[in-house]
Amino acid sequence: MLNVKRLVTTALLALTALVTLPAAPAAADAHSDFINAAGPPAQASRAEFGVPASVTVAQAILESGWGQSALAVEDKNYFGIKCGSSGPGPIAIGCVTRPTTECTPTCHTVYASFRRYASMLDSFRDHGAFLRNNPRYANAFNYTNNPNQFVEEIRKAGYATDPAYTSKVVNLMTTYNLYRFDRPLGASLSGDGRTEIAMVLANGDVKAWRNGRGFTDMPWDADAIVGTGFTPDNAFFADLDGDGRKEIIVVLPNGDLKAWHNDGGFKANPWGANVIIGTGFTAGNTFFADLNADGRSEVLMVMPNGDLKAWRNGRGFAAMPWDGDVVIGSGFTANNTFLADLNADGKAEAMTVLPSGEVKAWRNARGFAAMPWDADVIIATGFSANNLFLPDLDGDGKADITTVLANGDVKSWHNGAGFAAMPWNATAVIASGFSPTNLLFA
Structure with a gap:
């Protein structure tokens, strides 16, 4: 010892x-x-x-x-x-x-x-x-x-x-x-893989609550102001360099993507260096997901024809780190595209909400590649595209499905079975006082 x-x-x-x-x-x-x-x-x-x-x-x-x-x-x-x-x-x-x-x-x-x-x-x-x-x-x-x-x-x-x-x-x-x-798992502000919850306050501050207890009712054990000058529809969190800690990102008025490196984990304003990582984006059509299980998030956009285009992150936290691009899906819209790892293999799946309220997912079998999907499944019912979130609350690498109830409670279903029909095995109310338009996961 x-x-x-x-x-x-x-x-x-x-x-x-x-x-x-x-x-x-x-x-x-x-x-x-x-x-x-x-x-x-x-x-x-x-x-x-x-x-x-x-x-x-x-x-x-x-x-x-x-x-x-x-x-x-x-x-x-x-x-x-x-x-x-x-x-x-x-x-x-x-x-x-x-x-x-x-x-x-x-x-x-x-x-x-x-x-x-x-x-x-x-x-x-x-x-x-x-x-x-x-x-x-x-x-x-x-x-x-x-x-x-x-x-x-x-x-x-x-x-x-x-x-x-x-x-x-x-x-x-x-x-x-x-x-x-x-192995790189889903990142978080703190770096432990358990997603934090966040909100943009009326003054533009980004307030985050640290997930100290995983998948359970009200798992938050600390809070911090992690950013200032943001709006609810233009604040993104993604791990760009594979260190397990999410960076904060914003789309500037000129379409540039500006990112601040997370140097300190979960604490007030943990950001160090900043860099422009992309151009030509809009706040309503920017997505981040790790497609190839290297821990570094790719950036994605839905094209006017419905194609889902991804740029591979080959250089981590750097100016324009992208070294390849590919169309990974078709028939998507910017307001109904979701990306998250469902089966803990490190590669994000793609999802959409069907008109029936069913959530359909496509499994990512080939990483960063053209149309890497090899199976599809209905993972949930009764959701809407404007009220669906997919955080990993317990750090097991599998995204938990989440929605905001009419009373402001945030309800999550635990993913116990990975990529499967209805894989959820537990529920928890993880927060209260949120709305679908002002709920962020980091």
Whole structure:
């Protein structure tokens, strides 16, 4: 287990064993539950600090005994991070003294001060911040796209004295396919993949509420003014560079698309650099979607003849990053075109609302290609084109269908089955006080 003291003082490179752990859950569903809970916070930490999400989940499993250690259960400390002389730091909410076994080399019980957290997310963020901000681990961040080597680099730098530490972590990543958490999923303002909700206020401010609890009634746990000078019909959010955090985009009066890079995740005005990414667009006929599962949103437009034309994002957040274009559909209108990933393969499906109120979807089997669709299905009934939204509320990569009710409540149906007829398996009222014309998801 992680002993922060040894990370700060090289002489104390001794593996810390926390209080005796209960046996790890034996049931496969208990393991699955922990992994499913750990995935989104690990992805949020990756977006903020760069630690591969697969590594974070595997380390949490190994160092907290599948979340069953006393520190994990009582203090939401999944990595054994100690307070030390610096106290709890900016993320933890306090310190707690607990018995622990240290071997230097003789093993003995000592009392140590450990950090306590409000949530798993905060524990994971603190773990990410510790690795990112400690110079001894700098070389590991040359391998953020190679999780196995990342683990080996932090081990060599003193994270663990166990020579088998790397193989243990890699075995967990392989056995449970934790690498899937490194794959780009639907982005969000915070970077954890769980879509935030937003509204343009009367003064032009864009107010967003952070999704801290996934698919549930009223999952929002914080709010922030993330932009100023916008209108409800001309504010777009899309991840342009594949880092998991959505940029904010507007169509200027001359038809240029201007984007601001999301440098800070979910916070007040997190935007850094800005760039013109396109020309010749209108606010009512601009769409963003990741068509080829590389994490970078393409830009799309419905042509006068009803063709749906897409430009491929080959260069991320850059001036005019598009390196190819293709017609991916026909028979669409600008006010009745929807794009979202329904089956968590990273490739957005296309949808439209039929005159009957049915929502018809076409599955994207071939990514960025001419007419990439290989199947179609009716996924819902009773919707209208001006009141249909498709956020991913729980960060599982599958869009949840959403509408604004007559009383202003925002109702969502959870996508439990992916690309399928009527895939919804739960409902939740996620917000109140909205209208279809002033509801944004980010």
